[in-house]
Amino acid sequence: MHLADKVALVTGAAQGIGRAFAQALLEKGCKVALVDLNVEVGKTCKDALDKQFDAQRTIFVPCDISNEEKLKDAFKKIVHHFGQLDILVNNAGVNNENNWELTIQTNLISLIRGTYLGLEYMKTENGGTGGAIVNIASLAGLMPAPHQPVYSASKHGVVGFTRSIAMASSVGKYGVRINAICPGFVNTPILQSIDKEENMGQYSAYKENIRDMMKFYGILDPQLIAEGLIKLLEDDKLNGEIMKITTNQGIHFHEYSPLPFHSKMQ
Numbered sequence: 001m002h003l004a005d006k007v008a009l010v011t012g013a014a015q016g017i018g019r020a021f022a023q024a025l026l027e028k029g030c031k032v033a034l035v036d037l038n039v040e041v042g043k044t045c046k047d048a049l050d051k052q053f054d055a056q057r058t059i060f061v062p063c064d065i066s067n068e069e070k071l072k073d074a075f076k077k078i079v080h081h082f083g084q085l086d087i088l089v090n091n092a093g094v095n096n097e098n099n100w101e102l103t104i105q106t107n108l109i110s111l112i113r114g115t116y117l118g119l120e121y122m123k124t125e126n127g128g129t130g131g132a133i134v135n136i137a138s139l140a141g142l143m144p145a146p147h148q149p150v151y152s153a154s155k156h157g158v159v160g161f162t163r164s165i166a167m168a169s170s171v172g173k174y175g176v177r178i179n180a181i182c183p184g185f186v187n188t189p190i191l192q193s194i195d196k197e198e199n200m201g202q203y204s205a206y207k208e209n210i211r212d213m214m215k216f217y218g219i220l221d222p223q224l225i226a227e228g229l230i231k232l233l234e235d236d237k238l239n240g241e242i243m244k245i246t247t248n249q250g251i252h253f254h255e256y257s258p259l260p261f262h263s264k265m266q
C-alpha cells in the first residue's frame with residue numbers, strides 16, 4: 001500500500017507505541033485519527049504533532065474503546081471527517097491482572113469489535129476500497145507470561161483472531177489485509193504498571209522476577225515497533241502474518257507449520 005494521503009485510525013494513540021505509530025504514519029503522508037480515552041494526554045499529543053505536521057492531518061477523538069456505542073460513534077465521526085478509512089491500528093491495551101476482566105475487554109473484545117467496525121467501512125463488498133488492519137498483540141501472545149496470565153491469554157486471543165480473520169478476509173475477498181505485531185518489552189508508560197499492586201494483584205510479589213526478565217530480554221524503542229507497522233502496511237503480500245520484534249532479532253516473522261487444508265481455502 002502506498003501510504004501518502006491514506007487515512008489511518010490508531011487506538012491508544014495518545015502515548016507510547018500508539019503515539020510512535022501516529023508519528024510514523026504522518027511522516028509517510030497519512031492523515032491520522034488519534035483515538036484515546038486519556039483526554040489530557042491525547043490533547044498534548046495532538047498539540048505536539050501539530051508543531052511538526054499540518055494540524056488538518058490529525059484529529060483527536062476521545063473515546064473509551066470498551067464502550068461499544070462510543071467506539072461506533074468514533075469510527076463514524078472519523079470517516080465523516082476524513083471522508084474514508086484505509087488503515088486501522090488496534091493498539092490500545094492495558095496490563096491489569098487485578099481487574100482481569102478489563103484486560104480481556106480492552107485487549108481482546110474491543111480489538112475484535114474494532115476489527116469488525118473497520119471491516120464494515122473498508123470491505124470492498126460494502127463499497128469500501130479495501131485497506132489494512134494491524135492488531136497489536138505481544139510476545140506474551142506466543143509464549144507463557146507467568147506474571148500476567150490474563151494479559152497473555154488476551155494476546156494469544158489477538159494472535160488467533162488475527163490469523164483467522166485474515167484467512168476469512170482472503171476467502172471472502174474483503175480486500176483488507178490483517179496482520180499482527182508481537183513486540184517484546186517496549187519503553188512506554190505501560191511498563192510502570194508492573195510496580196503497581198492495583199495492576200498486578202496477586203502477581204505483585206514477583207515484580208523483581210519481571211525486572212530480571214526485562215534485563216534478560218532487553219527493552220525496545222517504540223520507533224522500532226513503528227518501523228514494523230510501516231513494513232506491514234507497505235507490503236501488499238502480507239496477510240495473516242504475525243510479526244515479532246525483539247532486541248536480539250529485530251523485526252522478523254513467526255514461523256508456523258504449514259496448514260495443508262487451510263491453504264486450499266485461500
Ligand SMILES: NC(=O)c1ccc[n+]([C@@H]2O[C@H](COP(=O)([O-])OP(=O)(O)OC[C@H]3O[C@@H](n4cnc5c(N)ncnc54)[C@H](O)[C@@H]3O)[C@@H](O)[C@H]2O)c1
Nearest residue numbers: 012016017036037038064065092093138185186188189190
Ligand atoms: N510496552 C510494552 O512493553 C508492550 C509490549 C508488547 C505489547 N504491547 C502492547 O502495545 C499496545 C500499546 O501499549 P503501550 O506500551 O504503548 O502502552 P501505554 O499504556 O503507554 O499506552 C496505551 C494507550 O492506550 C490507551 N487506552 C487504554 N485503554 C483504552 C481504552 N479503553 N480506550 C481507549 N484508549 C485506551 C491509554 O490511554 C494509552 O494512551 C498495547 O496493546 C500493549 O499491550 C506493549
